[in-house]
Amino acid sequence: MSKFAKRGRSGSGVVTFLDVLGWKGVYDRKQDAIGSLTNLIEGVKTRADGASRGRIVESVEVKSISDTIAIFTFCSDAETVAAIEVHGELCQWLIPESIESEIPVRGATAFGNFEIHDSIFVGKAIDEAASWHEQSDWIGVHLTPSAEYVFETKKSNAAWVKFRPPHKNRLDWEPHCVNWTADWTNRVDETKQIKDKFRRLGPIVPEIAGKFANTLSFIEKMAKLEPVAK
Amino acid sequence: MSIELQENEKPLLAEIVVRMNKARKAFHEGNLSNEVAEWVLEAGGFAHELHMLLKARGHEPKHHGYMIRNRELQPDDPEFYMHFHPIEDLLKFLADEHANDDSVDQTIGAEFTFKVYSSRWGHDDTYTVKRTQLGWIISNIAIGGPCDKGGRPFLYENFRQDSIHYPEGLDGWMEWLWKQAAEEGLTQPQVQTALQQLADWVSNTEKNRPTGGIWEGY
Numbered sequence: 001m002s003k004f005a006k007r008g009r010s011g012s013g014v015v016t017f018l019d020v021l022g023w024k025g026v027y028d029r030k031q032d033a034i035g036s037l038t039n040l041i042e043g044v045k046t047r048a049d050g051a052s053r054g055r056i057v058e059s060v061e062v063k064s065i066s067d068t069i070a071i072f073t074f075c076s077d078a079e080t081v082a083a084i085e086v087h088g089e090l091c092q093w094l095i096p097e098s099i100e101s102e103i104p105v106r107g108a109t110a111f112g113n114f115e116i117h118d119s120i121f122v123g124k125a126i127d128e129a130a131s132w133h134e135q136s137d138w139i140g141v142h143l144t145p146s147a148e149y150v151f152e153t154k155k156s157n158a159a160w161v162k163f164r165p166p167h168k169n170r171l172d173w174e175p176h177c178v179n180w181t182a183d184w185t186n187r188v189d190e191t192k193q194i195k196d197k198f199r200r201l202g203p204i205v206p207e208i209a210g211k212f213a214n215t216l217s218f219i220e221k222m223a224k225l226e227p228v229a230k
Numbered sequence: 231m232s233i234e235l236q237e238n239e240k241p242l243l244a245e246i247v248v249r250m251n252k253a254r255k256a257f258h259e260g261n262l263s264n265e266v267a268e269w270v271l272e273a274g275g276f277a278h279e280l281h282m283l284l285k286a287r288g289h290e291p292k293h294h295g296y297m298i299r300n301r302e303l304q305p306d307d308p309e310f311y312m313h314f315h316p317i318e319d320l321l322k323f324l325a326d327e328h329a330n331d332d333s334v335d336q337t338i339g340a341e342f343t344f345k346v347y348s349s350r351w352g353h354d355d356t357y358t359v360k361r362t363q364l365g366w367i368i369s370n371i372a373i374g375g376p377c378d379k380g381g382r383p384f385l386y387e388n389f390r391q392d393s394i395h396y397p398e399g400l401d402g403w404m405e406w407l408w409k410q411a412a413e414e415g416l417t418q419p420q421v422q423t424a425l426q427q428l429a430d431w432v433s434n435t436e437k438n439r440p441t442g443g444i445w446e447g448y
Contacts, residue, residue, distance in 0.1 A: 009260065031399060046413075053315040054300035057257060076262050100379065100405075189364065193378060 008117025013058070013074040014083040015114055015125040016091065017133040018107030018141065021211060022201070023067035026103065029201075036101040041069055043097060044090050051089045055082040060090070063119055069094075069105070070129075072116060080111060084143070084151050088159030088178050091141045095180040099197050104139040106211075108132035111147040137166040138214035142177040151176060163221060166214040181222045191219055233289055233324050242280040243324065249273035250317060257314070274311035277320050281305060291323045292330045333415030337361050342422045344368075344385075347433035348392045354433070357388060359425060365408060379408040389432070395439050396432045403428055 020026070026033040041064050048060035048071075056079045061072040071090060075083040087109050098105040110132070114123025125146065132144045142165040143151060153160060153176075160176035184190045198204065198212045235243060249269040256266040281291055285306060293305050297319060303310040311317050322329040344357040358374075360367040365378040370388050377384050380401030389396050407424050410416055416424075 011260065032402065035402070050294070050296040052300075053294075054297045054313055057262065057314050074260075185363065189376070193364065196378075196382075 008115050008120070009074065010113070010115035010123070011074045012077075012111070012113050013072060013125065014080070014087050014109060014111050014147065015121075015129045016071040016087045016107055016109040016141065017129040018069045018071075018091070018094065018105040019134060020067040020098070020103045020105055021139065022208065023103070026067075030102055033103060036103050037064075037067065040094060040098055040101060040103070040105075044069065044071065044094055047090060047093055048086075052083075052086045055079070056086060060086060061116070063116075063121075065119060067103075069107075070121065072114070072121075080150050081152065084109065084111065084147055085153065085159055088141075088176075091178040092159050092180045092182065095139060095141065095178060096194075099139060099194060102197065102201055104201070105141075106133065106136050106139055107141040108136070108144050109141060109147050110144040111150055135168050137168055138211055138218060140165060140177055140180070140215065140218060143175045145175075148175040161222070161225060163218060166210075166217075177218070179222055179225075181219055187219075187223050191216075194219065231327055233284065233327055235324070236283075236287075239280055239283050242276045242283070245276045246273045246280070246317060246321070249276075250314075250321065253314060270314050270317070271312055273317050274313070275308075277311035277317045278306075278308050281311070281320065289327075291320050292327070293319055293323075294330050295332050297330070333413065335412045336415055337411050337418055337421050338363060340418050340421070342418075342425050344425055344429045345433075346394065346429045347436050348394055349436055349439075350392045350394075355392070357385070361408065361411065361421065366404070379405040394432065395436050397435050400428065400432065 020037065022029070023033075030036070041062060045062045048062060052060050052073065056073060056075050058074045063070045063072070071087055073083045073086065091107070091109075095105060108129050110125045110128035112123065112125035112128065114121060114125040128144045128146055132142075136142060142163070143160065151160070159178055159182070161179040162174050163177040164172075164174045165177055181187070181190070195216070201208070204212065250273050253266050253269045253273070256263070256269075284291055291305065293316060297316055298305065301310050301313065301316060305316070311320070319330050338361055340361055342359040342361070344359050345354050346357065347353075348355050355370060357368055357370040362376065365376065366381055366385075368374055368377050368381060368384045368388070373388050373391055374384050381404040382401055385404070386396070386401075388394075407421065407428070410424075411421050
């Protein structure tokens, strides 16, 4: 249950942190990177109501600091799964859009207590999302342990699917990850467009190549999950 | 335009409003207690009753597509209103029957023209532009094909082929237009006008490039 604290808002809920891959150096690489990032943030804000209303009473909040996008939703215990699904659906839009805008993102979604006051965030869920979101070696979003332990879905079209996200410290676990290719109607064309985008993000130096390769592996795995090609 | 309620419907609205006002105040204070949930469920019961009365006389309340998707129920299902938001939207509908209308993407598959000036040929060239799920299909005489939302690559390959100078960042404007067409449900004439504005911007850039004098032969 959430409540107003003396300064800011506190309670339990779902937190997603995302950051832009290769933000350092983006000034030389891309014109109007700030405009592109602002469009992404505004896009998530615009979609938040449509994803959450009728499922969660509290509003989804979207904040940003430099290249980090933070999505927060306070929720009751009964709404936890729905709140995680909502974050997954927002990331389903955000990830391909970030690639399209040439500022690809990676992130992590956590569950737990936290407190927000303006642009100051504190709490277990914040610490967990913050510590995980820069660890993955791909373009994508996965659940952290706290969210994974409470999440279950029976939906066949769920935003989250089990996958082993590539991690810098080679963790051997398989949490739920956002399936941002779920609505692809032509996987061949969509994959080609993603590769074209990756090419434009070049030069593809080895540390970047690994992230791209891991992302393309994820796309291939998602294609195999779908028994009937759309 | 607001919906005029009949005498037997007005008391239902009053019951809903009382409970919704209490619940809204409680939510604002961060109170998600069982008591508040009970107010919402009671209001939901009255909302369903009002919905069915309005439906019976041909004024069934409309809801956003996302609300029906999120509730996983049709609006005439008794459980549909067992949540704060659909009741809130019912009240909005009663105040304005178009409050919950969704915008529709109307221009997937529609064809447009993009008339741009070419100094090389000394006249306007008209490209054909078709809006697709993934972006655009842009074609002109020999160069064309599927492009992303920014018009890449064929819009710019056509420009390069005819040495047409174009403004920096045009791809971003093309992308913005594609998304506005999807999200705001722009009509065919609205998209056509916007595309031609971009084409005119290109033509102006092309026509205003420096010529003559020391630029002769560049």
